[in-house]
Amino acid sequence: MKREDLESIQAWICEVKSLKRVVVSGRRKSHLPRYQRIDIRPVMIRDEIQLQLVGHDGKQDTTKNFKASEFKVEELLDDGYANLLIERIDQTLTIRITKQGNIKVHRSNTVSSDEVDLDHDHKKRRVLPPSDPIFTALGISSSKGDLIPKQSDKYRQVDDFLRIIESVEKDLGTDSISIADLGCGNAYLTFAVHRYLSRKGVQVKVVGVDSKAESRARNSKISEELAIENEVEFVASTIKDFPNRKVDLVIALHACDTATDDALAWAVKGGAKVILVSPCCHHELNKNLKAQDEESESIFSNGIMKERFADLLTDSLRAEILKLHGYRTNIFEFVSVDHTPRNLMIRAVFTGRKGERSKYEKVCTKWQINPYLAQLLD
Incomplete structure (x- = not known):
């Protein structure tokens, strides 16, 4: 130059x-x-x-x-x-x-405006502002409605998740929506999704399910403080033992190992219109996965590489199984890895059009596996 x-x-x-x-x-x-x-x-x-x-x-x-x-x-x-x-x-x-x-x-x-924008901090549109009462009740914002700095990652995660809810609203309908949050933990998403849809005039009924009784007690107290206990209920139960019911939307974020499969099976059996699941650890397939040829031996000789391969294969097969049951599926990153390393989301929308079984079976045959989710839905 x-x-x-x-x-x-x-x-x-x-x-x-x-x-x-x-x-x-x-x-x-x-x-x-x-x-x-x-x-x-x-x-x-x-x-x-x-x-x-x-x-x-x-x-x-x-x-x-x-x-x-x-x-x-x-x-x-x-x-x-x-x-x-x-x-x-x-x-x-x-x-x-x-x-x-x-x-x-x-x-x-240059044909655009002569005005130059010198604002160094462009404000991103927030689906629910930090000043919303639910964030104060959840301990994400102060009593004055200001975001607590150490809770900023949690707030961004909630905000990013609500954008996914925006993307599937047309698939849920607009009059009344029933929701199950399986493995809800401290119920950040449970309350946020209810609040977001309620503000739009939708009649919303939500059940949050978690195995810890203390989570049920804490979340129920917050529900009462917000005067929404008739719309948001909490149950202490494992996902596997929670009785199936008909709902429109099933949420499950970071349910550990096969609990993700329990959530997916629960959703499919209940005829959910939309399923949003973010898997956590993937131990079940990893421990049963064995190298089938020289190429895979080179991968599996390194423990971390085998683990990551098992993670990807597990979620790919979960998506394929959902397709076999009439769901349109895709897998994507829903929040920056800076905020959580568990950042993949499986989004499934029921269409009734079932996927091709032969492709799924070829993968299972190649790796000599029978995914836990398939066993739950057989």
Whole structure:
């Protein structure tokens, strides 16, 4: 790259009073940049305009703030990025860096607003604000409605889960919804889901099930404090022993090992419209899984690799079994691994269209396994 080209790009970005945003993306041949994309924009921090860089690696975002005098575009480009979009008040510059390192620049007029947003802390829309009374009752927020710092991860987890509820509302209906939270623990999600749907005018009945009697007592007390004891009840029972009933939505987050299978089987037998399950540990399949060929022996010789493979295989087969019972399923990360390492979610929506059994059976035959969930539903 020519020195004068780098100096021009540096100046275009560091004239912060005229800058709207920068997008850095793509990669040059034989390079592997740290981030898939970087967004840069001017922000006001302590009465000084600085540059905020947000790097996206596909899993999480990393944010750093720089004074304009400290920012070095050369270091950024040396990482191997191929494209820069620099949007200024007066013009937009599209920059492409060739595999030979040459810089091609295209200029065009900026057609968007001249206003530059210098807010350094963009507020994310929250499904339920921290000031909602349920968060005070649950010990997540103070009596004044302010989020307690050490509870911020729990609050984000609840907020992310409510966004998943938003995604399945159309599958649940709008008049009345019955919900079972299996393995509810301290019932953060139980109360949050009830509150969210009730605020929309939906008639909601929720039962929270947990094996610990002290959890039932604590949660029932909170339910009474919130004057919703007729809508939210709690039962002390294992999932396996809890009598089946017809519900629209089944929730089970971090039910340990085969308790996740108990929750899934309970939901299927009860004809749940929607199932949202986040598995925890996966011991059952791991202890029965054996290498079937030389390739798998190389994986299974390392305990942690075998464990992770068993985790993925367990959840994949759970999803396939749900398909065989008429559910549309997908598995995704529902919260950043920064907040909890157990961050996979199985989402299943009943459609009545059953999946192909032969594919599932081939996997079971290959690994000589009979998943516990399949045994529960036989």
